[in-house]
Every structure is written in C-alpha cells, then in structure tokens.
Amino acid sequence: MNRIDLLFKEKKNNILSIYYTAGYPGLGDTVAIAEALQESGADMLEIGFPYSDPVADGPVIQATSKQALDNGMDLNLLFEQLKQLRKKVTIPVLLMGYVNPVLQYGVENFCKACADAGIDGCIVPDLPMYEYEELYQGVFLKYGLRNIFLVTPQTSDERIRKIDGLSDGFIYLLSASATTGKNLNVSDVTTTYFSRVAAMELKNPTLIGFGISSKETFEKACKYANGGIIGTAFVKAVAKGDLKENISSFMKMFR
Amino acid sequence: MNYFVNEKGYYGDFGGAYIPEMLYPNVEELRQNYLKIINDADFQKEFHALLKDYVGRPSPLYLAKRLSKKYNAHIFLKREDLNHTGAHKINNTIGQILLAEKLGKKRIIAETGAGQHGVATATVCALRGLECVIYMGEVDIQRQAPNVARMKMLGATVISAVSGSKTLKDATNEAMRDWINNPVDTHYIIGSVVGPHPYPDMVSIFQSVISEETKKQLMEQTGSDQPDYVLACVGGGSNAMGMFYHFIGDENVKLIAVEAAGKGVSSGFSAATTFLGKEGVLHGSRSILMQTADGQVVEPHSVSAGLDYPGIGPQHAHLFKTTRAQYASITDEESLEAGLLCTQMEGIIPAIESAHALAYLEKMEFTGNENVVVCLSGRGDKDMQTYMNYFGF
Numbered sequence: 001m002n003r004i005d006l007l008f009k010e011k012k013n014n015i016l017s018i019y020y021t022a023g024y025p026g027l028g029d030t031v032a033i034a035e036a037l038q039e040s041g042a043d044m045l046e047i048g049f050p051y052s053d054p055v056a057d058g059p060v061i062q063a064t065s066k067q068a069l070d071n072g073m074d075l076n077l078l079f080e081q082l083k084q085l086r087k088k089v090t091i092p093v094l095l096m097g098y099v100n101p102v103l104q105y106g107v108e109n110f111c112k113a114c115a116d117a118g119i120d121g122c123i124v125p126d127l128p129m130y131e132y133e134e135l136y137q138g139v140f141l142k143y144g145l146r147n148i149f150l151v152t153p154q155t156s157d158e159r160i161r162k163i164d165g166l167s168d169g170f171i172y173l174l175s176a177s178a179t180t181g182k183n184l185n186v187s188d189v190t191t192t193y194f195s196r197v198a199a200m201e202l203k204n205p206t207l208i209g210f211g212i213s214s215k216e217t218f219e220k221a222c223k224y225a226n227g228g229i230i231g232t233a234f235v236k237a238v239a240k241g242d243l244k245e246n247i248s249s250f251m252k253m254f255r
Numbered sequence: 256m257n258y259f260v261n262e263k264g265y266y267g268d269f270g271g272a273y274i275p276e277m278l279y280p281n282v283e284e285l286r287q288n289y290l291k292i293i294n295d296a297d298f299q300k301e302f303h304a305l306l307k308d309y310v311g312r313p314s315p316l317y318l319a320k321r322l323s324k325k326y327n328a329h330i331f332l333k334r335e336d337l338n339h340t341g342a343h344k345i346n347n348t349i350g351q352i353l354l355a356e357k358l359g360k361k362r363i364i365a366e367t368g369a370g371q372h373g374v375a376t377a378t379v380c381a382l383r384g385l386e387c388v389i390y391m392g393e394v395d396i397q398r399q400a401p402n403v404a405r406m407k408m409l410g411a412t413v414i415s416a417v418s419g420s421k422t423l424k425d426a427t428n429e430a431m432r433d434w435i436n437n438p439v440d441t442h443y444i445i446g447s448v449v450g451p452h453p454y455p456d457m458v459s460i461f462q463s464v465i466s467e468e469t470k471k472q473l474m475e476q477t478g479s480d481q482p483d484y485v486l487a488c489v490g491g492g493s494n495a496m497g498m499f500y501h502f503i504g505d506e507n508v509k510l511i512a513v514e515a516a517g518k519g520v521s522s523g524f525s526a527a528t529t530f531l532g533k534e535g536v537l538h539g540s541r542s543i544l545m546q547t548a549d550g551q552v553v554e555p556h557s558v559s560a561g562l563d564y565p566g567i568g569p570q571h572a573h574l575f576k577t578t579r580a581q582y583a584s585i586t587d588e589e590s591l592e593a594g595l596l597c598t599q600m601e602g603i604i605p606a607i608e609s610a611h612a613l614a615y616l617e618k619m620e621f622t623g624n625e626n627v628v629v630c631l632s633g634r635g636d637k638d639m640q641t642y643m644n645y646f647g648f
Contacts, residue, residue: 052419052551053537055431056275062418074549099273100536104550125275126536130263150276154438159279177277177438 003092003120004146004169007043008205008226015227016218016254017044017207018234019096021064022081023073024050025239030081034089036244040251042091046123046229049078049097056125058181060232075105075113082117094148096123107136111143121146121169133166146170152177153193157200164202173197173225175210181232182211194224215253230254258503258570258579264452267576269543269569272451273536277435281443282539284358286453292357293350293460305349306464309382310339312346314465316472316628321600322613328621331482332603332631333469335494342606342633343462343494344375348444350461352379355442362386362441366430368395368423368490369560370402371633372446377409387411390429392422395560402637420554423564427538447491448568451539455496455568462497469628470501477626484619486511487630488611489582490526490562492571494632499580509581512571513611515557516584526555527584528567529575537565542572558587558641559607561633585614591645593617594635606633607641 007015018037022030034045050068054061078095085093095114102110102124114122122145127136132147140147146169151160154177163171175190176182197206208221209229221228237250264270264286272282292298306312315334323330335343348365355363363385367373373389380387389406393415396403406413419425427445434443448455448462470480485502487495489512502508517525525531532543537552544566545553557563567575574580585593590607593614598604605613609632616629635642642648 053424053428055428055538056277056435058432059418066419069551076549098536100544100546100552101550103535104533104546104548126273126539128272128274128279131271131273152277152280152438154280155276156280174277177280178436179277179432182436 002144002146004044007092008170011043013226014222015043015207016041017046017227017229018042019046019048019229019231020235020238021048021050021061021068022078023068023071024064024235025067027071027073029243030078031085032243033238033247034085034093036247037251038089038091040248041255042251043227044092044094045089046094046096049073049075049095049101051098051101054098056179058179058232060181060236064235075101075110079113079117082119086118092120093118094121094123095119099124099127108139111139111145114145115143119145121148123148123172125150129163129166148172150174151197153189160197160200160202164204167204170205170207170226171202172229173206173208175208178210180210183213191224198224218254256577256579258574258577260452260456260570266570266573268534269541269572270452270455271541272539273541274451274539275435277438278431278451281434281438282451288358289354289453289457292354298353298357302350302353306346310345310349311337312464313468313472314338316469316476318476319601322597322616325600326616326621327623328625328627330616331473331626331628333465333498333628335465335630335632336603336605336609336634340375340378341636342371342375343465343497344372344446345378346464346497347446347458347461347493348372348375348379351442351444352383352385355385355444356383358442360440360442362388362437363444364388364390364430364433364441365444365446366390366423366426367446368392368426368563369637370395370399370406371561371637373411373413374402374405374409376444376446377406377411380411381409388433389413390416390426390433392416392420392426394421395423395426399560399637422554423560424552431538447493448496448570449491449538449540449566455540455570458493459496459500459570462493463500465494465497465630466499466501469498473626473628481505481508482626482628484509484511484625484627486513486612486615486627488513488562488608488632489567489571490515490564490608491566492568494630496568496570498628498630503579510574510579511581511583511615513615514582514584515559515562515611516586517556517558519586520584524556526557526562526564528565529582530584532566540569542566542569543575558590559611561606561608562611583615583618585611589614589617591642594642595646603631604635605631606635607638609633
C-alpha cells in the first residue's frame, strides 16, 4: 500500500509534514535530515528538488534552492541519495519541485526513478490540472505515485471538486494566496475558507500549509484539516549549527 | 497549418498555462475575458484613438534609399522608434491598461530588463492614474539609470529584484510572486509574447497593429501588400510577433527572426535561444529555452538588454519548429556595426535590439527587386553609452 494512503488511514489528525530542500544546507544532508525528522516525530516528508526559477517560493526557500544548486544537487544525485534514505526511513516521502526539471528528466523516467527510490507522491506546483490529466496521469498511476494539488482561498468550489476527483493521497490547502514563508494570519477570511472546504466533505484528506511556524499556528491547522505542513520555518532552523540538535529542538515545539 | 493559438491555449506543442494554483484565478479571469474585451467596439475605438493621438501612430514605413542601394533591394524600415516613449512597447501597454481598467484592477505591476517596457508601463499608468510597481533586476537598475529615473518621475515604484542573477528573468519571477501575493486588485502587464496563455496571444494582438499598418503602407507604396522578406529581432519576441502577425498567413512572405548571438553562439555568452535552447517550461508556458541538462535555466548574454532573455514566446517556438519563420542570430559586434551604418547612411540611430535585425541584411543576397521590411523596433538614445564605449565617440 502507498505509504501516504496508509498514513491517512491510520491517523486522522495532528499529522505533521515537513518540507526541506534536498542538498541544503550541505549536499549530503538529505538522508540525515530525513532520519532525524522521522526520529523526532514527523509523519511525512516533502523533499524539494531545487530549481533556478522557483516562482511560488518566498526568499527563504529561494535561497535554499540556490544554495542546493550551487552545492551541486541535481535529480540524478537526489535519486541516489533517496535509495540510501529508504533503507532507514519508513514514513511517506514526497518530492516537491517545478515542472521543467521533470520534463528534462523525462516524465516517465522521473516517475520510474521515484518508484524505484520508494517515493510515494509528488507536488509539482506549476504542473496544471489540464496537462496532468491529459498527459501525465497515466504515468503517475502506472508507478503508484500520488500527485498532490494545491487549493487556495481563491479556488472556487467547482474547481475544488474537480481537484478532489483528480487527486489521490491528500489535498494541500494553502492558508493564503501567497508565496512560501508568509506568516499565517488566521483571520475571518481564512477560517471561513477552511470551514468552507471542510464542509465540502471531500474524498481526500487535507493538510494546511504556508505560514505555519509555531505550535499555535500548527494547532489551528489541525483544527481545520488533518494536519499541517511546515517548510520555511524548518529550513530556517537548520540553516546553521548542528543538524541533529536543531531538528530535535525544532520538533519539540510540535511533538 | 494553424500558426495561431488553439482553444486550449497552445500553438502546436507550445504554450499552455504552467502556473501554480495561486495564479489560476488571475489568469483564468483574463482568459475568459480578454477576447470579449478586446473585440468590443468601444474598446477598439478608445485603443485606436490613443494609438493615434497619444502614441503617434501610424508609424511611418520609410524606404531607406541609401541602405537599399547598398544592399541591392528595396529596404523599408517600419519606424516603431518614432512612437511615444521610443519603441513598440507602448502598443501593448496601452492595450493592457485599458483591459485592466475593464477588469476593475487598481494596481499595475510589470517586469523590465532595459527599462523600455517599464517606462512604457509607467507612462500608461500615469496617463490613467493607476498605481504602478515595476520590478527590475538589481544589475539592470545599475546599468540603466536614466530609465529608472524616468519610471520614478512618472510616479512608478521601482523594486530591485535581488534573487537569482538579478536581471530580466528574475524581475519576471519577482513580478509573478507579487501577483501571487496580490491576487485580487492587481493586473500584471507582461511586456513580451511570453507567459501563460492568454498573454502571448493578447500581447501579439496588441502588437499586430505594426503589421496591419505595414500592409496598408506597402500597398500604397509598392502596389502590393506582400513583401519578399520581413525581418525583426527576437528577445521574448513581441516586436517580431507584431511585425509578423498579418503576414503569417501569406506563405510567400519569408519571415526572418533575428536572435542575439552575444559574443558568438558557442561562446557561452549568448542569447540565441533557438540555437542553444531545448523545449521546456519557463514563466508559465511551454516553449524553447536555454537550460542545463538538469533543466535549470541558463543566464543569457547580449549587449542589448532587450534581447537578453533565455527563452522565446511559444508562438515563436511554433513558427521555428514548423519552419514557417527562419531564426538567425547576430553577434554583439555585428549589431553595433549595423547600428552605426544605419545612423550614418539614413540619419537614424536605432536601438541595439533593432540593429540586430538590420545586421542580418549583410548576410542576405538580393537581386535588386526584392521588397524587404525591417522592424525598427526602437530608437537608440538609451544605448548611447554602449555605442560610445564601443566606438569611442
């Protein structure tokens, strides 16, 4: 069974997923970060593969992406590292990144490499629903990969239904229409939106991401969805100093 | 063969809207409304009135007699350099500002490389009283100080793009990020025929006034609206798309797009996208772009900031792949020499971008009867420092 499906089958709330960029802060840190996160209670990992022009990202994740590229990270190396990672890490792992590196790798090659490396799903923010449905869904399904779509406060109910129909795994609810790293401002607008989506009783579970950086914001996410995703706050926390110590103290905020 | 956009937003294999969900509502709003708004009679009336009385259109089609004699052909220059603000860019910004008003937008953002599109955007924002924010690479801000001052004088806020290579590509990324963070009240005026559908189509429609006028002018001056060749330079490709637009269906008219070879196509300092690029996705559409084997976008080089872009618009990619248009390239030095030649033979100082198109005349052979139209997309005032440094004036 796909590990994402298994996770949501066994756990209905308080799910914590952590994003980090492969090859950051050090080229070889990808596996060590995953192990430390699993040990300290993360339920799922989203590993970013770096891209030169990450338009959906704010300054912090842009900088990690640039650093990772400068360090020499690319998809071939990442897939090698992921094979090592899977020897020790049993929680679900997704790859997150932009479509152009995937197209250059070849969509079928990419999906096959994901399957071989034990990847459970992908988040490709600039792969549109139409192109996914027409061209890529068959390949994703063939290799047992879950493709995760994003939903924002501006996404219409009709479109959310369509996304739900096309999705497996979970749906990624953005707390705001924003680039990554903006603070979550839980206003009436966001709670109305979270409640609106919750009331739609989608077939897929949901996780809330963008702007979760504290116990308080994580708990708010858990109130309206099955859990939350933390990215920017985490990569900031591991930028300098001892990796294991930083991860363990960061995770203590939530676990 | 269909060379224009289909109902899915594609030109053959190219185009589409590769955008994150955060941009979907903005782009979808545009997609649903742009043709309806543009084709509205009142919109057309207002657009053409502004092009005439504010921009100064129609721009002349000038038979350059001394260049004609030198090259042994009838060389016509389409004088976009005589437009208000000095280039073809204003055709598009006038169209888009009117469209933004119809959509009820209160705030305008744009990217700019050399500053020409930024100035054209700041100009129309001043004209219509809308808030204007221009993203410009930190490196470009330093090398294009007069245009930065123009934008500020016009009331725009100029924001320095400090990410990546700090040039046009990064200014575009920053503008897209701004749009993601301001999804409701903001319109993004993209300056070229790039970006997610419907931008390439919309911008080419606004720029198509160039070829629409050229056809009428050719008919008056030569008795035929079908020249033998039409030439234009290509960065993202908006002046070329405007210059080609109404000739694309005339299969006997040869279309030549001239890219910037920089220091030479194989030098590692080039912006010759069709020679060096591969198919991929950049700034929201599938096209041809310069990239590494791993799909990372490569930083281009050209002496002309307006051609210094690692991609081309999706319609250009389609015209290239179907061979409807021929894609050539010209080096920095060849373009500067052609700029000097045009200046001293016709009394017209061209923008270095436009000088790339002029330079290609050197590589062509004529028999004396051909009619050749070259799009003189902009004037060279902004490039005086570069001309001065090269020629030592």
